[in-house]
Amino acid sequence: VPCPLRGRAGGMDLAYVCEWEKKPKSNHCPSIPLVCAWSCRNLIAFTTDLRNEEEKDLTHMVHIIDTEHPWDAYSVNSGHTEVITCLEWDQSGSRLLSADADGHIKCWSMTDHLANSWENTVGSVVEGDPVVALSWLHNGVKLALHVEKSGASNFGEKFSRVKFSPSLTLFGGKPMEGWIAVTISGLVTVSLLKPNGQVLTATESLCRLRCRVALADVAFTGGGNIVVATSDGSSTSPVQFYKVCVSVVNEKCKIDTEILPSLFMRCTTDPARKDKYPAITHLKFLARDMSEQVLLCASNQNNSIVECWSLRKEGLPVNNIFQQISPVVGDKQPMILKWRILSATNDLDRVSAVALPKLPISLTNTDLKVANDTKFFPGLGLALAFHDGSVHIVHRLSLQMMAVFYGSSSQRPVDEPTLKRPRTAGPLVHFKAMQLSWTSLALAGVDSHGKLSMLRISPSMGHVLDMNMSLRHLLFLLEYCMVTGYDWWDILLHVQPSMVQNLVEKLHEEYMRQNAALQQVLSTRIVAMKASLCKLSSSTIARVCDYHAKLFLIAISCTLKSLLRPHFLNTPDKSPGDRLTEICSKITDVDIDKVMINLKTEEFVLEMTTLQSLQQLIQWVGDFVLYLLASLPNQGSPVRPGHSFLRDGASLGMFRELMVVIRIWGLLKPSCLPVYTATSDTQDSMSLLFRLLTKLWLCCREENHITEPDDALIDECCLLPSQLLIPNIDWLPINDGIISKLQNKQLVRLQFGKAPGLVGHTVSSQFDAFVRAPGQPKIDHLRRLHLGTYPTEECKSCTRCGCVTMLKSPNKVTAVKQWEQRWIKNCLCGGLWRKMPLSYS
Numbered sequence: 001v002p003c004p005l006r007g008r009a010g011g012m013d014l015a016y017v018c019e020w021e022k023k024p025k026s027n028h029c030p031s032i033p034l035v036c037a038w039s040c041r042n043l044i045a046f047t048t049d050l051r052n053e054e055e056k057d058l059t060h061m062v063h064i065i066d067t068e069h070p071w072d073a074y075s076v077n078s079g080h081t082e083v084i085t086c087l088e089w090d091q092s093g094s095r096l097l098s099a100d101a102d103g104h105i106k107c108w109s110m111t112d113h114l115a116n117s118w119e120n121t122v123g124s125v126v127e128g129d130p131v132v133a134l135s136w137l138h139n140g141v142k143l144a145l146h147v148e149k150s151g152a153s154n155f156g157e158k159f160s161r162v163k164f165s166p167s168l169t170l171f172g173g174k175p176m177e178g179w180i181a182v183t184i185s186g187l188v189t190v191s192l193l194k195p196n197g198q199v200l201t202a203t204e205s206l207c208r209l210r211c212r213v214a215l216a217d218v219a220f221t222g223g224g225n226i227v228v229a230t231s232d233g234s235s236t237s238p239v240q241f242y243k244v245c246v247s248v249v250n251e252k253c254k255i256d257t258e259i260l261p262s263l264f265m266r267c268t269t270d271p272a273r274k275d276k277y278p279a280i281t282h283l284k285f286l287a288r289d290m291s292e293q294v295l296l297c298a299s300n301q302n303n304s305i306v307e308c309w310s311l312r313k314e315g316l317p318v319n320n321i322f323q324q325i326s327p328v329v330g331d332k333q334p335m336i337l338k339w340r341i342l343s344a345t346n347d348l349d350r351v352s353a354v355a356l357p358k359l360p361i362s363l364t365n366t367d368l369k370v371a372n373d374t375k376f377f378p379g380l381g382l383a384l385a386f387h388d389g390s391v392h393i394v395h396r397l398s399l400q401m402m403a404v405f406y407g408s409s410s411q412r413p414v415d416e417p418t419l420k421r422p423r424t425a426g427p428l429v430h431f432k433a434m435q436l437s438w439t440s441l442a443l444a445g446v447d448s449h450g451k452l453s454m455l456r457i458s459p460s461m462g463h464v465l466d467m468n469m470s471l472r473h474l475l476f477l478l479e480y481c482m483v484t485g486y487d488w489w490d491i492l493l494h495v496q497p498s499m500v501q502n503l504v505e506k507l508h509e510e511y512m513r514q515n516a517a518l519q520q521v522l523s524t525r526i527v528a529m530k531a532s533l534c535k536l537s538s539s540t541i542a543r544v545c546d547y548h549a550k551l552f553l554i555a556i557s558c559t560l561k562s563l564l565r566p567h568f569l570n571t572p573d574k575s576p577g578d579r580l581t582e583i584c585s586k587i588t589d590v591d592i593d594k595v596m597i598n599l600k601t602e603e604f605v606l607e608m609t610t611l612q613s614l615q616q617l618i619q620w621v622g623d624f625v626l627y628l629l630a631s632l633p634n635q636g637s638p639v640r641p642g643h644s645f646l647r648d649g650a651s652l653g654m655f656r657e658l659m660v661v662i663r664i665w666g667l668l669k670p671s672c673l674p675v676y677t678a679t680s681d682t683q684d685s686m687s688l689l690f691r692l693l694t695k696l697w698l699c700c701r702e703e704n705h706i707t708e709p710d711d712a713l714i715d716e717c718c719l720l721p722s723q724l725l726i727p728n729i730d731w732l733p734i735n736d737g738i739i740s741k742l743q744n745k746q747l748v749r750l751q752f753g754k755a756p757g758l759v760g761h762t763v764s765s766q767f768d769a770f771v772r773a774p775g776q777p778k779i780d781h782l783r784r785l786h787l788g789t790y791p792t793e794e795c796k797s798c799t800r801c802g803c804v805t806m807l808k809s810p811n812k813v814t815a816v817k818q819w820e821q822r823w824i825k826n827c828l829c830g831g832l833w834r835k836m837p838l839s840y841s
Contacts, residue, residue: 011393011403011462012443012455015493016738016748018070019451020048027051030432030450031060031083038435038444039093040358041832042067042487043115046433046446047084047098050077060084062098062108063752066115066799066832067442067489068737070452073752074116080104086134088179091141093486097179099131105181105191112807113825115799115832124191124201129183133216133228135288137190137246139175140166140224142289143484144362145379148370150476153513158476159483162360164289165224168192168246180218180244182228186210190246192253202253206230206242215283219291227260227291231280235298238262239283263339267298267305277305282354286382286396289360293342295382297351304351306384307344308399314338343399348386355383355434355443357396359480368397375460376473377402378440385431385445393457403461407431437490439477456493471499475506482511482525485830487800488532492739497537504530504540527551528829532800535740545641545731548801549624550651551828552782556617557654559819560661563610567602576603584657588698592663592690604664606815611665611672613813616784618665621658622674622689623727628655629692630726632709632717641731647706652697659690677725685724692716730779733802780805782823794838800831807835 020028028048036046043066050059060080063073078084082101089096096108096118103126111117142164149157166175178192178200187210189203206213206228214233220226226244231237241260246253265280267273277298286293292311297304315333359379361367371380381393381402389407394400407429431445431453443455459473474491481488495503511519511526531547534540561577574582583598628645645651663686666673676685695713700706720726736755741748750756778787780795782805787793794807809820827833 011458011460012391012405013745014405014747015442015454015456015742016070016750017451017453018065018073018750018752019449020752021754028061028450030446030448032432033083033085034432034446034450035084035087036433036435036444036446037087037089037096038358038437039089039096040091040438040484040486041093042437042489043089043093043832044435044444044452045087045089045096046452047078047087048450049083060100062087062096064096064115064118065452066834067437067444067454068739068799069755069834070454070738071750071752071755072116072834074118076108076118078106079120080106082130085131086181088134088136090136090177091139097134097136099134099181101130103127103129103131103183105131105134105179105189107179107193113833114796114835116834122193122197122199124179124189124199126181126183126187126189126203129185129187131181132184132213133182133218135180135218137167137176137178137180137192137226138164138220138224138289139177140164140169142222143360145360145476145480146362147367147374147376147476148364150370150374150376150472153510155479155483155510155514155518159480162222164220164222167220167224167226168248169224170195176248180226180246182206182213182216182218182230184213186213186230188228188242188244188255188257190244190253190255192246192248200248200251200253202246202255204255204257206244206257207240207259215280217283217285217294219285219287220289221291222289227285229283229285229294231283231296233279235265235268235277235280238264239280239294239296261311261337261339263309265296265298266307266341266344273305276300277303282306282351284354284356286356287358287360294339295354295356297354299350302350304348305345306348306351306394306399308342308397309339310342311337312340342397345394345399348384349390350387351384352387352430353385353432353434353445355385355436355445357382357436357440358438359440363397374469374473375463375465376476377461378457378459378473378477381440381457381461383434383436383443385434387428387430389428389430391431391434391443391445391455393461403457405455438486439480439488439490441477442490442493459494467499467502471502471506474499475503475510478503478507478529479510482522482529485525488529489739492532492536493742495533495536497539497743500533500537500540504533507533524551524554524828525830527554528800528831531829536743542639542641543644546644548732548803548829549642549645549729550648552620553624553651553654555819555822555828556621557658559815559822560614560617560658562818563606563815564603564661567600576600580657580661581653584660585653585701588694590691590694592660592687595660596663599660599664601664604661605668606665608669609813610815611669613811613816614819615672617819618662618672619674620784621655621662622676622686624729625655625659625689625693626676626720626724627727627729629689629696629717630720632696633714641729646696647700649697649701649703649706652693653701656690656693656697659686659693662686663690679723683723688723692720730781732781733804736802737799778804782828783810783820785810791838795836796833797836798827798829798831799834801827801829803827803829803831804836 029051031047031049038044045064048061050061060078061075062078063075065073080100084100086099099105106120106123108118108120111119142162143159144162168176170176180190186206192200212232213230216230228242231239240262243258245256267277281299282297284295294309297306313335316336357379361379382396384392391405393403429447431447434445445453477491527547531544534543564576587595699709777789778791781803795804797804
């Protein structure tokens with residue numbers, strides 16, 4: 001493994017590699033062409049061909065991994081008869097398109113919202129015509145990141161919405177879903193997904209004179225049009241551009257095309273290089289929503305050259321004769337669109353793959369200047385992989401080198417220019433497909449042996465920054481993920497244990513500067529983000545449990561409050577849940593029954609079966625309150641889970657409201673109350689806990705005026721263990737993902753299909769005290785049901801927090817369904833679900 005060079009080369013290093021096990025009968029070999037795609041939820045899809053030695057036939061496989069558990073690849077026989085030529089994720093990152101060399105396009109989606117179970121639901125076909133370019137239609141959502149505003153307090157200023165029209169809209173302006181593809185014979189095909197699941201497909205030729213299309217790419221304009229770029233593969237032919245308009249007429253899809261200005265690569269008109277690069281090997285728009293900038297690469301057997309072009313409006317100079325006849329013409333020059341070259345590289349080694357940034361960074365002059373001054377480069381670099389195994393990151397406008405990674409087979413540059421690099425015998429291992437992550441902080445490559453490599457890319461491209469600046473860069477990208485809802489795993493690759501405390505505090509400060517409405521929208525996302533940050537440092541590991549418990553508390557509180565119904569039909573201005581919150585915060589009485597009297601009890605009447613079905617959730621609330629109060633006397637130890645709740649007025653207030661609701665429900669159906677094991681028969685445990693909880697809540701209900709709990713309260717809490725049996729809280733397991741093993745910057749080697757042993761994980765050892773040992777009974781963390789030591793039910797676990805729950809619901813009551821709907825698609829922390837093997841114990 002190469003040691004990363006300092007300076008220029010310090011910008012990239014290998015985080016992990018994952019390879020296929022060699023089997024005697026069948027093995028995975030890289031498909032040609034090999035394709036991969038990276039979704040905004042940090043799922044990576046890539047292709048291999050499964051070669052069966054006996055029958056000598058190839059199966060075209062698609063593999064989907066989440067970057068946190070790369071060994072757990074979900075491999076599916078794609079059913080494509082010919083090699084897969086394109087893979088494309090949609091904007092939500094939960095559906096995948098695959099297209100092959102026989103004109104078949106398939107759309108894959110998750111079965112039961114599981115990231116390791118996929119099915120092909122719909123598709124389209126242009127029989128026998130290989131697909132060379134594929135894209136989802138644009139949904140009209142486009143953000144711009146303004147680096148110059150990274151110090152602004154408002155998220156709306158840092159990440160502004162750009163006016164952008166969807167490719168096609170349904171009634172009422174809702175974007176219509178669908179995809180567009182270009183085939184080798186010069187056809188463009190569009191498929192639209194109607195809300196009822198029907199697919200409308202239309203196919204049209206790009207222009208009257210159809211010619212072979214060897215390379216193509218698709219981009220979108222702000223006005224809702226589609227631009228297609230094509231090349232026949234020869235650098236002596238022009239690169240053609242077409243405008244495509246899609247519409248729906250009488251329930252049928254209609255395509256109109258129009259020719260746009262074309263261009264010839266400059267290397268073909270340059271006398272010194274006239275016939276040097278006969279083939280165009282890469283043709284890409286710089287971004288899906290930047291149709292006015294295109295990247296071209298021309299190659300011969302050993303070398304390549306890369307050019308960047310942009311489409312400009314230019315005035316057409318008018319001949320003097322016309323100016324004399326009509327002065328009006330002379331004043332106003334007619335405008336035309338023309339392609340102009342922005343930049344070009346010198347002769348390079350042969351390019352094997354290109355990866356473009358997906359971060360929609362604003363490219364105004366001020367933004368570029370601030371980015372350069374603060375050394376913030378994510379989104380400004382694109383990656384080029386070479387046949388000698390190296391990777392360069394070059395600036396997307398100037399094509400100047402920003403960082404370099406030397407693969408295991410590529411030679412270090414030698415100082416003396418006279419030494420020619422000897423060509424090693426046989427082809428070198430190199431990346432055949434690469435993708436940048438959504439924040440451009442990581443790069444995934446699949447090489448010519450089918451091995452997957454994950455590279456870290458430093459936000460400053462290896463420039464050494466002071467701690468404060470590094471934190472600001474990471475914070476800016478974390479906020480971007482918080483606003484967009486994208487997964488932030490690739491940012492965690494760069495977080496050192498010493499940064500965690502600072503990042504969490506700064507993230508909270510930035511969040512508190514937003515308006516109340518936005519805070520409410522992001523309230524659970526920020527808690528999940530803090531939890532995943534705290535996992536990375538041994539000093540904050542206990543707080544991970546608190547954040548997950550807080551997410552659970554927020555969800556329970558919302559669900560239970562939503563079950564309350566106003567008594568009269570003419571609904572009052574406030575819902576019963578809001579009124580409960582208002583009354584509980586106004587009446588600070590320590591006696592639970594005095595608080596209860598102020599509520600309209602008829603709003604709390606529910607069916608008996610409903611109340612009984614909620615008992616496990618109610619029990620968790622009761623247990624947690626008891627655990628918190630019992631841990632108040634030794635509050636000096638922040639390494640214990642639960643510690644942060646003792647100072648969190650908002651959460652204690654929620655617990656207090658829930659205790660009141662539970663008390664009222666207990667009058668209707670005593671068996672739904674939490675069960676406590678008390679030493680005396682006459683003791684009213686609920687009111688005792690409520691009294692102590694209220695006193696603690698009063699100490700910290702105002703955030704900027706927190707007082708210490710008085711000695712009397714601490715004394716009473718010291719007595720709790722002698723009055724009630726303190727329960728064991730089932731904290732979430734510290735998760736089994738890869739991220740915590742990558743912090744010491746050592747390369748981790750993995751194998752598909754084999755989970756790595758938990759070796760060298762320092763953080764988890766301190767934590768085993770709180771988490772169940774392997775032989776102990778398992779628990780469904782979201783339903784709070786015990787599953788036994790060897791669960792017989794199929795379970796799913798969260799890729800982000802490791803929370804485990806059963807796949808099928810054991811209870812059909814409406815209230816339980818309402819609770820389960822909260823986490824059917826994603827875990828409460830926003831992570832993806834993956835199905836667990838039955839033997840997970």
